[in-house]
Amino acid sequence: MPIVEKSLVEVERTETLEVDGIDVSGDWNTFLKSRVSSDLDARILDWVKGEPQGETISRCWQCGTCTAGCCMHTDYGLTDFNPRYFIYLAQIGYEEELRKYATTIWRCVSCNKCVERCPKGVKVEEVVHRIGSYLTATGAAPESPADRFDRAYTKNLLRRGVLDEAELFREYERLEGRKTPTRELLRMAWTLLKSGRLHTGPLAHRTRGWSRMRSVLEAQLAEDDRAHAPRSRGPPAGGPR
Ligand code: SF4
Numbered sequence: 086m087p088i089v090e091k092s093l094v095e096v097e098r099t100e101t102l103e104v105d106g107i108d109v110s111g112d113w114n115t116f117l118k119s120r121v122s123s124d125l126d127a128r129i130l131d132w133v134k135g136e137p138q139g140e141t142i143s144r145c146w147q148c149g150t151c152t153a154g155c156c157m158h159t160d161y162g163l164t165d166f167n168p169r170y171f172i173y174l175a176q177i178g179y180e181e182e183l184r185k186y187a188t189t190i191w192r193c194v195s196c197n198k199c200v201e202r203c204p205k206g207v208k209v210e211e212v213v214h215r216i217g218s219y220l221t222a223t224g225a226a227p228e229s230p231a232d233r234f235d236r237a238y239t240k241n242l243l244r245r246g247v248l249d250e251a252e253l254f255r256e257y258e259r260l261e262g263r264k265t266p267t268r269e270l271l272r273m274a275w276t277l278l279k280s281g282r283l284h285t286g287p288l289a290h291r292t293r294g295w296s297r298m299r300s301v302l303e304a305q306l307a308e309d310d311r312a313h314a315p316r317s318r319g320p321p322a323g324g325p326r
Pocket residue numbers: 144145146147148149150151152168169172202203204205206207209
C-alpha cells in the first residue's frame with residue numbers, strides 16, 4: 086500500500102541512477118518519522134487531580150459534548166479553544182502540545198454549559214482552569230493582564246487593609262507600561278472624589294490593627310503559593326523526563 090501522508094516520510098537520499106540501461110532513480114533509505122512521543126509527564130494529571138474538583142478529570146471519556154456546546158468554541162468560533170482536547174492532553178501528560186494553548190485556555194468565560202452537559206459529571210470549567218493554572222505556574226503561559234491586575238490588587242490591599250484605588254491604578258499602569266493622559270486622569274480623579282471613593286494620600290483610610298492581620302494573610306498567601314506550585318509535588322510518576 087503506498088504511503089500517502091508525505092509529511093511523515095523521511096527521505097535520506099534521492100538519486101538518479103541507471104543500471105544496465107534500466108532507470109532505477111528514486112528515493113533511498115526512506116523511513117517513516119516516529120509518531121511516538123516519549124515526552125509525556127504524569128505530573129500534570131497528578132496536579133489537576135489534587136486540586137478542588139480536579140479529580141473529576143479521570144471520569145472523562147472524550148465524548149466531546151463539552152466542546153460541542155462550549156460558547157467560546159461554537160458561538161464565538163474560537164476553534165483552538167477545545168476543552169475536550171485540553172483534558173485529553175492533560176490526561177496523557179502531553180505538556181509540550183498543551184503549552185501551545187497556554188494563553189487560549191484562559192478564554193473560558195465560566196458559563197458552565199460544559200458542566201451542565203457533561204454526561205460523566207466532569208467539572209469541566211474547573212478542570213480547564215486548573216490545567217491553565219498549571220501552565221501558568223510552570224512558566225508555560227505568559228502572565229496575563231488579569232494576573233498582573235490581581236498582583237497589583239493584592240499588594241495594594243495588603244498595605245493598609247483598604248483599597249487605594251488611585252494607587253492601584255498607578256501601579257497597574259506601571260505594570261502594563263501604559264500612561265493615561267493627564268486630562269483623563271483628572272477626570273477620573275474628580276469622579277472618584279465626588280463619589281467619595283478617592284482614598285489616597287491624606288484621604289487614605291486605615292484599618293486598625295492591620296499589621297497583625299497583614300502578617301497572617303501574608304503567611305497564608307505564601308502557603309498558598311507553595312501549595313499551588315506544581316513542581317513541588319514530587320517527581321513525575323513515570324520517572325524523570
Ligand atoms: S463532555 Fe465530559 S466526558 Fe465528554 S469530553 Fe467533555 S469532559 Fe469529557
